[in-house]
Amino acid sequence: MALGSGARSFAAPNLPSLEAALAANRDVWGEAAMAQPNGASYEFLAPLLPPPRYVHADFRHYPIILCPPGEIPSQPVPFLRGSDPGARPKARLISDGSGINLRGGSRSWIDVGVPVRFRVGPDEFLFGSLRDRVTEPELAEGWLPIPEIRYTHRSPIQAEGMVPLATPKAPPPAEIYRLEAFAATSPKLADHCVVFVKFSLAQGTNGFVCVEVDAPQLKLEDGRLLDPNGRVVAIFDSSWKRERGRMVTRIRADSSATLAVPTVPLEPARAPAISPAVYAEERAACVATWKALLGRGLRIDVPEPLVNHAWRNAVVQNFQLINHGQLRYSTGNQYDQIYAAEGSDAVMALLSWGYAGEARRLMEPLFDFTRKGLELHQASFKIGNLVRYVRVTRDADALAQLRPRWEPEAERFVSGRTGPNGLYPKEQYCGDIHTPVQSLNVNSKAWRALHDLGALLVDFGDTAAGRRYTSEAAAFRPVVLRAIERVASATTTPPFVPIALDGGEPVHSPILHSRIGSYWNIIIGYSIGSGIFPPGSPQEEWIPRFQEQHGGLFLGMVRSGGAAFNFWTGPERVNPLYGTRYTLDTLRRDEPERALVSFYGTLAQGLTRNTFVGGEGCTLRPVDAEGRFFYCPPNSAASAHVLGMLRHLLVQDCDLDDDGRPETLRLLFGTSRRWLEDGKVITVERAPTAFGEVSVRVQSRLAAGEVLAEVDLPTRHPASRTLLRVRVPEGWRITGAAAGGRTLTPDAHGTVDLSSWRGRLAVRFAVAMAAAR
Numbered sequence: 001m002a003l004g005s006g007a008r009s010f011a012a013p014n015l016p017s018l019e020a021a022l023a024a025n026r027d028v029w030g031e032a033a034m035a036q037p038n039g040a041s042y043e044f045l046a047p048l049l050p051p052p053r054y055v056h057a058d059f060r061h062y063p064i065i066l067c068p069p070g071e072i073p074s075q076p077v078p079f080l081r082g083s084d085p086g087a088r089p090k091a092r093l094i095s096d097g098s099g100i101n102l103r104g105g106s107r108s109w110i111d112v113g114v115p116v117r118f119r120v121g122p123d124e125f126l127f128g129s130l131r132d133r134v135t136e137p138e139l140a141e142g143w144l145p146i147p148e149i150r151y152t153h154r155s156p157i158q159a160e161g162m163v164p165l166a167t168p169k170a171p172p173p174a175e176i177y178r179l180e181a182f183a184a185t186s187p188k189l190a191d192h193c194v195v196f197v198k199f200s201l202a203q204g205t206n207g208f209v210c211v212e213v214d215a216p217q218l219k220l221e222d223g224r225l226l227d228p229n230g231r232v233v234a235i236f237d238s239s240w241k242r243e244r245g246r247m248v249t250r251i252r253a254d255s256s257a258t259l260a261v262p263t264v265p266l267e268p269a270r271a272p273a274i275s276p277a278v279y280a281e282e283r284a285a286c287v288a289t290w291k292a293l294l295g296r297g298l299r300i301d302v303p304e305p306l307v308n309h310a311w312r313n314a315v316v317q318n319f320q321l322i323n324h325g326q327l328r329y330s331t332g333n334q335y336d337q338i339y340a341a342e343g344s345d346a347v348m349a350l351l352s353w354g355y356a357g358e359a360r361r362l363m364e365p366l367f368d369f370t371r372k373g374l375e376l377h378q379a380s381f382k383i384g385n386l387v388r389y390v391r392v393t394r395d396a397d398a399l400a401q402l403r404p405r406w407e408p409e410a411e412r413f414v415s416g417r418t419g420p421n422g423l424y425p426k427e428q429y430c431g432d433i434h435t436p437v438q439s440l441n442v443n444s445k446a447w448r449a450l451h452d453l454g455a456l457l458v459d460f461g462d463t464a465a466g467r468r469y470t471s472e473a474a475a476f477r478p479v480v481l482r483a484i485e486r487v488a489s490a491t492t493t494p495p496f497v498p499i500a501l502d503g504g505e506p507v508h509s510p511i512l513h514s515r516i517g518s519y520w521n522i523i524i525g526y527s528i529g530s531g532i533f534p535p536g537s538p539q540e541e542w543i544p545r546f547q548e549q550h551g552g553l554f555l556g557m558v559r560s561g562g563a564a565f566n567f568w569t570g571p572e573r574v575n576p577l578y579g580t581r582y583t584l585d586t587l588r589r590d591e592p593e594r595a596l597v598s599f600y601g602t603l604a605q606g607l608t609r610n611t612f613v614g615g616e617g618c619t620l621r622p623v624d625a626e627g628r629f630f631y632c633p634p635n636s637a638a639s640a641h642v643l644g645m646l647r648h649l650l651v652q653d654c655d656l657d658d659d660g661r662p663e664t665l666r667l668l669f670g671t672s673r674r675w676l677e678d679g680k681v682i683t684v685e686r687a688p689t690a691f692g693e694v695s696v697r698v699q700s701r702l703a704a705g706e707v708l709a710e711v712d713l714p715t716r717h718p719a720s721r722t723l724l725r726v727r728v729p730e731g732w733r734i735t736g737a738a739a740g741g742r743t744l745t746p747d748a749h750g751t752v753d754l755s756s757w758r759g760r761l762a763v764r765f766a767v768a769m770a771a772a773r
Contacts, residue, residue, distance in 0.1 A: 015032055016028050016029070018620075022620060022621075025549060026548065026549060027553040029045075029554070029555055030601060031597075033555070034593045038674050039593050039673060040593070040599075040601070042603055045604035045605060046604040046605075046609075048555075048604075048605070049605055049622060049628065050622050050624075050627045051604075051607070052606070052615065052627065052630035053608065053626060053627025053628065054629045055615075055629070055633065056569075056631075057108075058102070058103060059098065059104070061096040062094075062095050062608060062630070063093065063332065063634075064094075064147050064611055065092055065145075065317070065320050065321075065332070065634055066090070066092070066093055066181060066182060066195050067183045067320050068183055068185040068193070068286075069185070069293055069320065070088075070321065070327075072325050072361050073086075073324070073325050086324040088264075089112040089113065089193055090323075091112070091195045091261070092332055094128070095137050095149070095611070096131075096134050096149070097118060097127045098117060098118060098127050098129070099115060099118055099127075100113070100197070101115050101261070102115045103115055108333050108632060110334075112332060113193075113262075113264070114234070114265075117212040117214065118197075118211060119246075120153045120177045120207070120210070122155060127151050127153075133151055133152040134150070134151045134152075136610050137611050139611060140180075140287070142309035142312075143313040143316065144287060144316070145286075145290065146182040147182075148180045149178075152176050152177075152203075153174070154204075155175050155204070155207065172204065172205065173204055174203065175203065175205075176202040176204060177200075177207060178199070178200045178202040179197065180197070180200075181198075182195070182196055182282075183195050183196075184260075185286045191264070192264040193263035195261045195263065196274075196283065198258045198276075199256060200256040200257075201253055207250065208249075208250055209250075209251060210247070211246065211247040212246050213234050213246075213247070216228075220242050223236045223237065223238065223274065224236075224271055226268070230268065231268075232266040232267070232268055234247075234260070235259060235261075235262075235273075235274045236259045236274060237258045237259065237275050239251075239257045258274055258278075258279040259274060290316060293315075296354065296355070297315065297355055298647070298686055299683070299685040299686065300646065300647075300684055301682070302671075302682050303681060303682070304674070306603065307603070307646065310603055310642055311646050313612045314612060314639035314643050315353060315643070318346055318350060318640065318643075322358075325361060325364075325365060326365045327346045327347055327362045327636055329343065329635065331634070333632040334632065335616070335632050341378075341526070342577065342636070343365075345577070345580060345640045346637050347359050347363055348385060348644075351389060352392075352644070352687075354687075356392065356395075356688070360393075360398060363389060363402075364405075366381070366385060367382050367406070371431065373436075376424055377427060377441065379410075379446075380442075380446055380449045381445075382409050383406055383410060384452070386398075386402060387449075392688050392689065392690055396460055399456075399457075410449070410453055413446045414450075414468075419502075420438070421483055421486075423438050423479065423480070424442050427439055430519055430523045432519065433515075435516075437499060437505070438483075438501045438502040440480075440484065440499050440501050440524075441524075441527050443483070443501065444532035445526055447473055447476050447480055447532060448531060448532070450469045451470065451473035451474075453469050454469030454473060455470060455659060457469065480501075481532070481533070481539075484497055486501075487501055487502075487503055491507060492509050492546070493549070496508065496542075496546055497543055508550070510551035510562075511551045512561060518559075518561055518562055519560075522560055524547070525558070527543060528582055529581035529584070529585065531658070535657075544586065554572075554574050554620060555604070556595075556600075556601040557575070557576040557579055557598065557605070557606055558574060558578045560573045560617060569619040569629040569631065570619040570629065571621075572619065573618060573619050574618060575616060576601075576617075577614065577638045579602075579641070580645070582598070583595050583599070583644075583648075587670050588656075592669060595645065595670050596670065598645060599642075602641060605618075606618065607642075612642070613633045614634065615635050616635055616638070618631065647687070648670065649669075650668055651684060651689060652664075652667075653665055653689040653691060654666060662689075662690040663719060663720040664721045664722075664723070665689060665719035666723045667684075667696050667725065668727065669725050672727075673728065673730060675727075676698065676700040676702075676726065677702070678702040679700060679703075680700050684697075689714060689719075691714035691719045694711075696709065696711045696712070697710045698710075698726060702728070702767055705767055706765060707728065707764075708762070709764075710762055711754065712759065712760050712761075714758075719755070722753070722754040722755050722757070723753055723755075724754055725749060725750050725752075727750060731770055732767050733750075733768060734750040734765050734766070734767055735766045735768045736765070736766040737763060737765045737766065738763070739752070740757065746765065750765070
């Protein structure tokens with residue numbers, strides 16, 4: 001574990017400076033990453049900037065959420081705006097180890113529980129106070145919600161009193177305190193979100209720990225601190241004693257001290273006794289709970305531990321953010337609620353990871369959610385969620401049961417096209433910008449919703465309704481394309497496509513020249529994802545190429561801000577979670593190197609180090625050598641962004657012929673070339689797709705001249721076309737392939753066609769060193 005480092009430069013040698021990169025219209029650092037041998041990597045991108053660390057709270061360092069998996073009631077929970085009496089609080093451990101449930105201070109934060117501060121040393125110094133003495137938090141096994149933080153603070157030896165006149169030759173090593181914490185998952189404690197904490201020494205022999213429980217009139221009874229109502233707010237093992245209103249203990253090299261903090265105070269009869277043995281028992285139960293949960297879903301194992309840790313913890317975080325049947329945008333702050341777009345991305349990510357039952361119930365509050373002025377915008381997500389869910393699960397019952405919810409949204413599109421030029425009437429530009437426009441996002445997503453819903457209904461036997469929606473979509477698409485043609489500006493290369501189809505929106509070049517330009521960049525991905533432009537047409541590249549060439553991306557992440565929109569965090573920012581559709585579109589258009597920049601850019605600079613916590617956005621200009629600001633973490637859509645990118649790097653079920661029905665299964669089209677260096681293995685198990693579950697295992701044996709693949713293809717609803725790609729490291733090439741006694745012909749990218757096979761299949765790729773240029 002490395003301690004905090006001192007000042008360092010924020011660019012690698014031979015790269016443009018941060019100032020130059022921020023001023024550039026192109027993603028110069030991202031393109032430099034693409035140009036590295038074997039493309040972008042975490043190792044190249046992580047040193048360029050310090051990570052997100054600081055938040056706009058009195059505790060300053062970002063919080064790590066601790067809680068058991070969120071509960072989903074068996075019966076649907078109606079959407080509630082504001083206070084939800086059924087919601088459970090989530091504890092927060094401050095990431096510098098300074099305490100649990102500390103007050104945020106600003107109105108953006110929702111305070112829970114009783115604040116508990118940790119101090120160390122006989123001078124009771126606040127844990128984590130000096131940045132250069134505290135480690136980055138690390139998670140147990142790299143991903144479990146059991147963080148460990150270390151802090152160096154030397155205990156003075158004979159500082160006063162009978163001090164020997166002769167100085168000892170070798171002073172003892174400084175004490176390094178080790179803090180570990182987790183939330184209990186056992187049923188008897190889960191409702192109260194009880195956080196267990198253990199202090200021990202990673203180095204040294206003379207440790208002192210002080211715990212300050214910030215509540216009035218506390219009384220200590222049998223190791224329990226009781227509030228004036230007789231409820232338990234903290235529990236301590238027998239090593240602790242109370243001095244001057246604080247709980248203190250001494251720890252040696254071979255000992256530890258444990259405590260538990262209920263976020264919701266416990267009745268004394270429900271409060272367990274605490275000891276190291278009880279701590280170990282609850283910790284083992286916590287590990288078992290989370291491993292069992294992840295064991296139910298999609299399993300991905302790539303030869304890059306950080307990637308495996310990131311996706312596992314992303315699943316963990318999103319289960320933590322489930323509260324009373326809703327997958328919240330965040331917790332403990334102003335975003336502790338659901339939103340149509342971001343919530344849909346989070347729920348659909350769980351669906352893609354194999355949690356169909358949870359996704360089915362988490363969809364329902366999204367149908368109930370509404371926000372005035374954005375009704376059409378929201379309707380497209382509701383229908384899109386339904387279509388995706390039914391395609392993956394083949395759950396015809398859900399289609400029927402949810403009809404009272406989805407049909408009014410579809411009819412809203414059929415009957416609501418009352419605006420000028422055959423478009424929908426004006427809605428807000430976006431959630432934050434209330435300026436009314438005839439929105440490209442609204443109209444393109446409405447077309448997509450009707451197009452895909454119609455195809456789904458036909459396939460599931462509701463032919464009349466399906467053909468009606470399909471016909472409506474077919475007539476509407478040319479209307480949208482003509483509207484785009486009227487307002488697109490050819491004064492730039494590529495042409496600029498505005499959100500406002502009714503005119504009046506200037507060309508955003510550079511994109512961040514204005515506040516509207518910043519929001520255009522954040523939300524234009526919804527139009528990219530709609531696929532409104534015909535596949536293969538020049539127009540389908542206009543928007544993503546404009547972002548790439550006019551200042552819309554930084555390390556593959558969507559930029560926001562600019563001098564004209566200077567938020568408190570700083571003028572230069574990224575909002576990674578709004579780049580999901582840009583990244584998935586690069587993969588659809590088979591540009592994996594760009595997708596890998598977005599993926600590794602997010603892992604390296606869009607999330608916290610080791611703990612993978614994201615916010616809605618983060619600044620690019622560092623606060624200091626140790627970190628940058630980010631906004632209201634954690635964030636379920638940020639975790640969904642990671643899950644969505646990784647899943648599509650490995651497995652894509654695509655509608656490439658644009659008929660509203662997925663027909664193509666593409667496997668391993670976006671893998672890092674490093675993942676197939678000699679001896680390495682890529683494994684995907686039980687990936688849900690529109691065709692059924694698929695598994696694939698690929699082993700690189702470059703030294704033996706081969707790469708071996710084992711594929712378990714879907715049989716439930718087979719794809720019309722199935723393609724497998726092997727992306728070998730630079731310097732190697734695929735020379736041939738064979739499967740089932742047949743010779744296959746790989747293309748220039750190492751892709752073979754497996755469309756005629758079903759079920760299990762072994763494929764052998766022959767490889768050779770590429771000829772020197």
